[in-house]
Amino acid sequence: MTDISALIAGIAEELRFADNRGKVANYIPPLALVPDTRFGMAVVMADGTVHTAGDAEEPFSIQSISKVFALTLALGAVGDQLWHRVGREPSGSAFHSIVQLETEHGIPRNPFINAGAIVVCDVLLGRLQPREAIGQMLRFVRELAGDDTIAIDETVARAEQDGGFRNKALANYMRAFGNIEGEVDLVLGTYFHFCALAMSCRQLAMAGRFLMGGGVSDGHRVVTEKRARRINALMMSCGHYDNSGDFAYRIGLPGKSGVGGGILAVAPGIASIAVWSPGLNASGNSQLGQLALERLVQRTGWSVFEPRLSQGL
Numbered sequence: 001m002t003d004i005s006a007l008i009a010g011i012a013e014e015l016r017f018a019d020n021r022g023k024v025a026n027y028i029p030p031l032a033l034v035p036d037t038r039f040g041m042a043v044v045m046a047d048g049t050v051h052t053a054g055d056a057e058e059p060f061s062i063q064s065i066s067k068v069f070a071l072t073l074a075l076g077a078v079g080d081q082l083w084h085r086v087g088r089e090p091s092g093s094a095f096h097s098i099v100q101l102e103t104e105h106g107i108p109r110n111p112f113i114n115a116g117a118i119v120v121c122d123v124l125l126g127r128l129q130p131r132e133a134i135g136q137m138l139r140f141v142r143e144l145a146g147d148d149t150i151a152i153d154e155t156v157a158r159a160e161q162d163g164g165f166r167n168k169a170l171a172n173y174m175r176a177f178g179n180i181e182g183e184v185d186l187v188l189g190t191y192f193h194f195c196a197l198a199m200s201c202r203q204l205a206m207a208g209r210f211l212m213g214g215g216v217s218d219g220h221r222v223v224t225e226k227r228a229r230r231i232n233a234l235m236m237s238c239g240h241y242d243n244s245g246d247f248a249y250r251i252g253l254p255g256k257s258g259v260g261g262g263i264l265a266v267a268p269g270i271a272s273i274a275v276w277s278p279g280l281n282a283s284g285n286s287q288l289g290q291l292a293l294e295r296l297v298q299r300t301g302w303s304v305f306e307p308r309l310s311q312g313l
C-alpha cells in the first residue's frame with residue numbers, strides 16, 4: 001500500500017525550489033498578488049481518507065475549475081439540450097479565444113473554454129435570476145465539499161467585471177449569433193462570480209468526489225453514472241484548453257485547470273485530487289501543478305490508461 005501522505009509530501013518538497021515555476025496571472029489584478037511560492041495538494045481516496053501537503057488549506061481563486069460545477073448544474077437543468085448551444089470538441093485554441101466563433105456561428109467548441117462557460121451561465125439564467133444562480137452554485141460546491149465556509153471573493157469578481165474585456169467581447173459576439181439570450185452584463189456577472197469562488201485544495205478535492213465515485217459523493221447521488229463518465233471525458237479532452245492533449249499524454253487523468261493555478265484531477269474509482277501552484281505555463285495552466293500530478297501518477301499508476309490488472313486484463 002502506497003503511503004499517499006508521504007508521497008505528496010515528497011512531491012511538495014521536490015518542487016519547493018523548482019526554478020521554472022511559470023508566471024502568475026496578472027490580467028486579473030488580485031490574482032497577481034498571490035506569491036508564486038504557494039504550493040498545495042490534497043488527495044481524497046475512494047474510501048474517504050484525505051491526504052494533504054503544503055498549503056492545502058489555503059483558499060485560492062478556482063477560476064475556470066468552476067466551469068465543471070457550472071456544467072454539472074446546467075446538465076441538471078436542461079440535460080442534453082445543452083449540446084445544441086455548446087460543442088464537445090477540444091478547441092485547440094487559447095481559453096479566451098474568439099476566432100472559431102465566427103466560422104462556427106457563435107457555438108463554442110466546449111463548455112470548458114470561456115465562451116462555452118458563458119453560454120452555460122446563460123442557460124442557467126434561462127430559469128434563475130443571477131442572484132439565484134450564484135446562490136445555487138455556492139450551495140452546490142458547499143454541499144459537494146461538505147464545507148459551509150466556502151465563499152466567493154467579491155474583490156476578484158469585481159476586478160473581472162471592471163476588466164474582462166475579452167469576455168465581454170465573447171458574450172456580445174455570441175449574442176449577435178443568438179447564442180446568448182439574456183442580458184450580457186447579467187450573464188457575465190454570474191460567470192465572474194462563479195470564477196471568483198475561493199476554495200482550498202482540500203475543499204476542491206472533496207468537491208470532486210462525485211466524479212471519482214461514478215456520480216456518488218459521500219453516499220449521495222449527485223449525477224448519474226453516465227453523466228459522471230461524460231463530464232470526466234470532457235475534462236480529459238478539453239480541460240486544459242490548447243494544452244489538453246499534452247495533459248492527457250503526461251498525466252492521463254480527467255482534469256480541469258484555472259488561471260488561479262489550481263487543477264482538479266480525477267482518478268475514477270480511486271481518488272479525487274487537487275493541486276495549487278499559482279505560476280502558469282504558456283497555455284494558462286499551473287506549471288508545477290501539472291508536474292506534481294505527473295509525478296503522482298507515475299508513482300501510483302493512477303493514469304486511466306494504465307492496464308487495471310484487478311479487472312483481469
Ligand SMILES: NC(=O)CC[C@H](N)C(=O)O
Nearest residue numbers: 063064095114195258259
Ligand atoms: N482560464 C481561466 O481560468 C479563465 C477564467 C477567467 N475568469 C477569465 O474569464 O478569463
